[in-house]
Amino acid sequence: MALRHAVLAALLDGEYSGYQLAKIFDLSVSNFWHAVPQQLYSELSRLETEGLISGRQVIQHDRPNKRVYTVTKAGVDELERFATAPAKPGIIRENLLVMVQAVDHISAPSVIAQLEDRAVASAAKIEVFERTLKHLRGDLDEETFLRVGTPVGPYLTCLRGLRFEQENYEWFTSTARLLRTRAGTHAEEGEPS
Numbered sequence: 001m002a003l004r005h006a007v008l009a010a011l012l013d014g015e016y017s018g019y020q021l022a023k024i025f026d027l028s029v030s031n032f033w034h035a036v037p038q039q040l041y042s043e044l045s046r047l048e049t050e051g052l053i054s055g056r057q058v059i060q061h062d063r064p065n066k067r068v069y070t071v072t073k074a075g076v077d078e079l080e081r082f083a084t085a086p087a088k089p090g091i092i093r094e095n096l097l098v099m100v101q102a103v104d105h106i107s108a109p110s111v112i113a114q115l116e117d118r119a120v121a122s123a124a125k126i127e128v129f130e131r132t133l134k135h136l137r138g139d140l141d142e143e144t145f146l147r148v149g150t151p152v153g154p155y156l157t158c159l160r161g162l163r164f165e166q167e168n169y170e171w172f173t174s175t176a177r178l179l180r181t182r183a184g185t186h187a188e189e190g191e192p193s
């Protein structure tokens with residue numbers, strides 16, 4: 001997947017400025033695709049040049065003018081083409097996993113501290129996902145929303161992000177607890193931890 005497809009998908013629900021798109025990425029798309037605002041602005045320019053999105057200038061009297069974008073028919077066709085191509089499995093590239101892999105030979109307390117920090121970060125993300133899901137489904141319960149609510153795509157990707165962070169939180173906390181216990185056991189036995 002390229003950033004272009006993530007941008008096109010994010011623009012499907014309306015007309016957005018680059019700033020608004022960055023906020024959308026921050027709140028929903030970032031759980032499966034990370035991009036900084038500069039990358040988004042560059043991609044918007046490329047997509048407009050290729051005719052996959054159209055942009056128009058909005059005159060604002062109290063603020064600087066802004067450009068807003070919508071997906072064109074060609075952009076939807078590109079997403080359709082993308083959706084028919086085989087999806088490549090994701091891979092994990094995680095510095096913290098390298099540290100845990102090496103924990104038998106490096107300082108366990110520093111790895112434990114990083115695991116605990118990441119657990120705190122995951123807990124915060126879980127709260128954001130839960131609030132976002134509640135906002136997306138409005139007055140509907142989850143089962144009803146999944147059956148008849150719209151838009152279901154952003155809800156499903158947010159739900160995946162929630163489950164991912166829940167699993168991360170569980171793994172970070174259980175791994176930190178296990179390493180802390182092992183470090184205490186080794187200290188009692190007089191072994192280096």
